[in-house]
Amino acid sequence: MMRSVSRVLAPLVNGATRGFAAETFAARAGEPVQAINETNRGPSGIINVPTRLLMGPGPANAHPRVLAAQTLPLLGHMHPPFLKIMDEIQGGLRYLMQTDSKYTLMVSGTGHAGMEACIANLVEPGDKVMVGVSGIWGERVADMSRRFRGNVIELQAQLGSTLSYTTLKENLLQHKPAVLFLCQGESSTGTHQSLAGLSEICKQTNTLLLVDTVCSLGGVPLFADAWCVDAIYSGSQKCLSGPPGAAPLFFSQKAMDKMQRRKEVPATYNLDLNLIGDYWGWFGKRFYHHTGPVSTFYAMREAMALVAEEGLENMWRRHNEMHHQLWDGLKSLGLQPFVENDADRLSTVNTIKVPEGVDAMALIKNAMDKYDLEIAGGLGPTAGKVFRIGVMGFNAKPQNMALVVEAFKDGLKQQGKLKA
Known part of the structure; x- marks a missing residue:
């Protein structure tokens, strides 16, 4: 039986104690440091970080509310x-x-x-x-x-x-x-x-x-x-x-x-x-x-x-639905799961067999260069054998599954492994 949201969590849902809607604070750059490459600074003077969709095995993209929470004033760790x-x-x-x-x-x-x-x-x-x-x-x-x-x-x-x-x-x-x-x-x-x-x-x-x-x-x-x-x-x-x-x-x-x-x-x-x-x-x-x-x-x-706020059962359901949407698209391109038994297959990190003759690194690079999209290769015993796609948290939504499938489609076409 599912446990309900505990009393200590109730204020998190109704916003009574959230406090994370406060304005963020504009960061200010200090004096220029010669050792830092100035070309890596944005217009405001702070570090310039590219925006990428992280659909590998993690980290996944953080929720905007979570990122905003980190800009709140520091407290003492025993306050x-x-x-x-x-x-x-x-x-x-x-x-x-x-x-x-x-x-x-x-x-x-x-x-x-x-x-x-x-x-x-x-x-x-x-x-x-x-x-x-x-x-x-x-x-x-x-x-x-x-x-x-x-x-x-x-x-x-x-x-x-x-x-x-x-x-x-x-x-x-x-x-x-x-x-x-x-x-x-x-x-x-x-x-x-x-x-x-x-x-x-x-x-x-x-x-x-x-x-x-x-x-x-x-x-x-x-x-x-x-x-x-x-x-x-x-x-x-x-x-x-x-x-x-x-x-x-x-x-x-x-x-x-x-x-x-x-x-x-x-x-x-x-x-x-x-x-x-x-x-x-x-x-x-x-x-x-x-x-x-x-x-x-x-x-x-x-x-x-x-x-x-979302509820655990809804959260589990969302991840499972996005997992199936992803595989519907991948299988339409002729791609196959590395884990053959459905019962053994993880919905949050999906492993895809690298088809024979496909340059996996070229496909991964194209996804990053063209779509600002992270597709990962294998790790440890699966290195060189699989692609890995994360379906996790804030990233587990339909438009991201569609973009991943499009990036695979484009990468396979470029290598002549998919008919136009």
């Missing part, structure tokens, strides 16, 4: 009005992840910081960590777990597919790991890993379920409590339409219990969630740990407001 904004972000994350857990926050850093925070706090030396590897992000979690002296067991999925329930069940019962890692949305391969049915097995083996949702959170259904997920990390710059620099994070009570029973403190100060949790009020008090990225948190508070 009560700023702590209130942090509280509102936590409420937004509970709705977004569909949880009643109080253990939500934004790690100051990108998705990698969220990944490392989870591993560093949940994995003790010698712990068995079972890592589902369906692309580069599983590989990185395996690497990171070894760095924190975990005993890593890798489960390799066939490229372009996901791990079956049967495979996961057999290995969980055999190895009884302390932590099972799965990537819900694997952006390097475009796969969507199902989490269905794992809760009872993980309970039986006393295994924590850790899930990467960097490119899926807000774009595909996720029910942290109902699915008995124990830890989640994500990114701000994809389906949430925010800037890079904040990593949404969630812990269940079971995950908190394991972290607090550790024999050794986590081998990181910067990402020790006992200390970061103090800053976010997890333990009924607020202590300084670090200076939070104030403007980025403004932006993510506004991003949470946008999620609440």
Whole structure:
């Protein structure tokens, strides 16, 4: 059952406390610096940045309201009005992840910081960590777990597919790991890993379920409590339409219990969630740990407001509809999905087979040069094999799907791979 917008989010929707409609402040250039190329300055004297449509695997374009929020005056990172904004972000994350857990926050850093925070706090030396590897992000979690002296067991999925329930069940019962890692949305391969049915097995083996949702959170259904997920990390710059620099994070009570029973403190100060949790009020008090990225948190508070206003079910539906519109257009050009099984295919990062004889880099360059449009190539195991198109957040709308299809059509025609 869907959880409703929480009371802490109500003001975000009705505008009572938003405050993000304030005028932006005109930036002023300082004295000229010889080392800066003056040709990269706009008429106002500030840096000149091109406008591009970012339809790769991320970052996606931020929502204008989110960008405007970053221009608001700075507050001190321990000022009560700023702590209130942090509280509102936590409420937004509970709705977004569909949880009643109080253990939500934004790690100051990108998705990698969220990944490392989870591993560093949940994995003790010698712990068995079972890592589902369906692309580069599983590989990185395996690497990171070894760095924190975990005993890593890798489960390799066939490229372009996901791990079956049967495979996961057999290995969980055999190895009884302390932590099972799965990537819900694997952006390097475009796969969507199902989490269905794992809760009872993980309970039986006393295994924590850790899930990467960097490119899926807000774009595909996720029910942290109902699915008995124990830890989640994500990114701000994809389906949430925010800037890079904040990593949404969630812990269940079971995950908190394991972290607090550790024999050794986590081998990181910067990402020790006992200390970061103090800053976010997890333990009924607020202590300084670090200076939070104030403007980025403004932006993510506004991003949470946008999620609440649209509604999660509507947001999931929009992403799915745009995914199908994109593929209707791509298939009309003769292009084929890299992920062959519909059930394994991720809607937010779409992988497209590079047709035989097509110069992928030339097509990508033409899209950028002619349309100011980012089309990405493969990453890690898919490098040279696929194009990647993001359908995420503010960018998930019909006109952008149409432009992507037009850019592919034009690029294929130029290479003689499509009849005029």
